[in-house]
Amino acid sequence: MFQDAVKFGSGEYVPVEMHKVRVVQKLNLLPIEARLDAAEKAGFNSFLLQNRDVFMDMLTDSGTNAMSDRQIASMMVADDAYAGSESFTRLSEAVEEVFNTKYFLPVHQGRAAEHILSRAFVKKGDVVPMNFHFTTTKAHVDLAGGKVVEVFSDDATEIRSDKPFKGNVDIGRLQAAIKVHGREKVSFIRMEAGTNLIGGQPFSIENMRAVRKVADEHGLIIVLDVSLVSENVYFIKVREPEFRDKSVKEIMHTLCDLADIIYFSSRKISCTRGGGITTNRHDLYMKIRDLVPLFEGFLTYGGVSVREIEAMAVGLREALDWDVIKHSPEFIRYLVDRLDAKGIPVITPAGGLGCHLDAKGFLPHLSSFDYPAGALGAALYIASGARGMERGTLSMDRDENGNDVASEVELLRLAFPRRVFTLSQVKYVEDRVEWLWKNRGLVGGLRFVEEPKVLRFFLGRLEATSDWPQKLVTQFRKDFGDSL
Numbered sequence: 001m002f003q004d005a006v007k008f009g010s011g012e013y014v015p016v017e018m019h020k021v022r023v024v025q026k027l028n029l030l031p032i033e034a035r036l037d038a039a040e041k042a043g044f045n046s047f048l049l050q051n052r053d054v055f056m057d058m059l060t061d062s063g064t065n066a067m068s069d070r071q072i073a074s075m076m077v078a079d080d081a082y083a084g085s086e087s088f089t090r091l092s093e094a095v096e097e098v099f100n101t102k103y104f105l106p107v108h109q110g111r112a113a114e115h116i117l118s119r120a121f122v123k124k125g126d127v128v129p130m131n132f133h134f135t136t137t138k139a140h141v142d143l144a145g146g147k148v149v150e151v152f153s154d155d156a157t158e159i160r161s162d163k164p165f166k167g168n169v170d171i172g173r174l175q176a177a178i179k180v181h182g183r184e185k186v187s188f189i190r191m192e193a194g195t196n197l198i199g200g201q202p203f204s205i206e207n208m209r210a211v212r213k214v215a216d217e218h219g220l221i222i223v224l225d226v227s228l229v230s231e232n233v234y235f236i237k238v239r240e241p242e243f244r245d246k247s248v249k250e251i252m253h254t255l256c257d258l259a260d261i262i263y264f265s266s267r268k269i270s271c272t273r274g275g276g277i278t279t280n281r282h283d284l285y286m287k288i289r290d291l292v293p294l295f296e297g298f299l300t301y302g303g304v305s306v307r308e309i310e311a312m313a314v315g316l317r318e319a320l321d322w323d324v325i326k327h328s329p330e331f332i333r334y335l336v337d338r339l340d341a342k343g344i345p346v347i348t349p350a351g352g353l354g355c356h357l358d359a360k361g362f363l364p365h366l367s368s369f370d371y372p373a374g375a376l377g378a379a380l381y382i383a384s385g386a387r388g389m390e391r392g393t394l395s396m397d398r399d400e401n402g403n404d405v406a407s408e409v410e411l412l413r414l415a416f417p418r419r420v421f422t423l424s425q426v427k428y429v430e431d432r433v434e435w436l437w438k439n440r441g442l443v444g445g446l447r448f449v450e451e452p453k454v455l456r457f458f459l460g461r462l463e464a465t466s467d468w469p470q471k472l473v474t475q476f477r478k479d480f481g482d483s484l
């Protein structure tokens with residue numbers, strides 16, 4: 001049996017931190033007037049805020065996770081050899097222990113693995129069916145002349161749901177895609193654990209087994225992206241009855257044994273930097289091996305510093321520790337369930353990456369072209385000093401005629417970097433989101449004043465379409481007096 005959150009005398013289950021904090025970074029919580037100032041200077045774009053002006057940095061989990069004492073200690077014994085480094089041997093052993101695979105190639109981060117795999121396997125005119133795309137994955141498949149074909153189930157895009165495995169592939173759609181394009185046009189089938197863009201939603205082992213069956217029928221290989229696998233394994237243990245009493249390692253191996261090639265971003269899974277590709281198949285290893293010295297670095301470092309390699313080895317092993325991997329999903333569930341109970345529109349069930357506020361439901365008086373998710377992000381920063389990431393119309397570029405393209409969903413993602421926040425900080429965010437919900441009528445739209453043509457959400461600058469940010473500040477002072 002697994003141990004979930006701790007039951008308090010009140011009957012409430014509370015996700016108690018299973019670690020103590022031994023290194024700290026000072027945070028600033030600016031007064032709301034200064035936060036409004038900072039938001040204006042950043043063009044109401046959370047990517048352009050200075051971190052010193054941010055209280056809760058919930059932009060992403062990429063490279064922002066907290067390392068353990070053991071990880072930091074391991075960096076001191078890194079072996080600096082260009083070739084044949086002992087650090088690499090230790091990392092390879094950790095990879096084998098965690099993923100049950102023999103051959104391992106280090107790369108500098110997740111997208112580098114995607115670059116190499118796309119180069120090796122995607123030919124012009126190919127298709128790559130997958131449960132859901134990730135931004136960098138799609139970019140590299142496109143670059144190699146291929147096309148991503150998503151075969152997710154209808155559950156994936158449901159906002160309010162109790163479906164346990166929204167990351168599952170729709171097997172009928174997968175079969176249809178292979179039939180329509182022809183087996184020889186399929187580079188590989190890709191499965192993404194802890195599906196990033198729909199909020200860290202998992203797939204089940206049952207689904208993975210069905211995908212394996214289809215792959216075998218057609219002689220196709222499966223590439224498994226395990227960047228967010230820890231949280232996927234957490235959900236398998238909690239939600240898939242067959243695995244309730246299995247260890248994390250047994251679940252991880254069951255999952256990985258169903259894939260042919262596995263790759264990961266260490267910025268996520270091992271709380272370091274770096275990445276890797278691993279397989280049990282010598283023939284596949286030989287197809288990609290020579291690309292690593294060409295694009296990344298020699299085979300025993302792959303563009304990663306040896307210190308990070310040591311910390312990766314420790315971090316990967318920690319990804320088998322239940323106390324480590326349950327932390328983020330439980331904290332996220334805590335926030336999601338409490339907001340949901342107050343009728344605040346959030347994606348349910350809680351995923352493993354963050355809390356996603358549904359900006360369409362939050363700000364129904366705004367149209368897609370007022371950029372509701374961007375406006376909600378700006379409003380939340382002003383109200384709390386927490387910054388999230390817009391995932392909606394603002395993140396879509398204009399079409400070839402220069403028209404704005406309305407996104408199907410308007411989300412504000414509040415990411416939970418692993419082991420970084422304490423529960424009182426999460427409660428603070430909950431409180432300010434609730435305040436914003438009560439005052440949602442005050443929040444207006446945004447419009448661009450500087451708009452890059454490509455990936456405009458990164459560097460674009462916006463302004464409020466009215467003086468709503470000022471009104472929000474006035475209301476805050478009325479309700480909170482001189483509190484920060």
Ligand SMILES: *Cc1c(COP(=O)(O)O)cnc(C)c1O
Binds near residue numbers: 134196266267275
């Ligand atoms: C972040 C991420 C990547 C890309 O990794 P980088 O290290 O940022 O290049 C690939 N896949 C998934 C699922 C991710 O979350």
